[in-house]
Amino acid sequence: MASAVAASVSRRIVASVIALLLVVAGFWASWGAAQHVVFPTGRTHGELLVQRCEGSRCSGPLASARDGADVWMRRSVGVKKGARIAVVVKPGSRQAVRSGVAGFFTAFMPLGGALLLASIVLAGGMLNRRLAWITSGAGVALLTAAFVAVSA
Secondary structure (H helix, E strand, O other): OOHHHHHHHHHHHHHHHHHHHHHHHHHHHHOOOOOHHHHOOOOOEEEOOOOOEEEEEEEEEEEOOOOEEEEEEEEEOOOOOOOOOEEEEEEOOOEEEHHHHHHHHHHHHHHHHHHHHHHHHHHHHHOHHHHHHHHHHHHHHHHHHHHHHOOO
């Protein structure tokens, strides 16, 4: 009896640690781009006129820059040649990230995926189905909002 209780408690602790690790890793992966969208003060803003898309990058001139400097951003579903996209330029680089609502949700997509993975661990390891449904619902909502924001 005592060994069954100890196994159950240890399973729940391990599952909690793994789920927490997944969510923290998802937030950490998201924060690289999200920090520029969430705290844009003091950064270069503008519209990227997409002229070239090669491989995983799209580039073009930044409309607000005095010299019309070329910047690049990671290619995503909503980026097409000729599009004008509101961006924030990362300090000290030529890399831009999408700004506004679409940029916010796109930046946090890794967190949405991490929430979906964590929900599986919560359901299987902790046997806490309610928390798993809430976590997966948050992940699906975040990913759906990103898709809708980029498509609009």
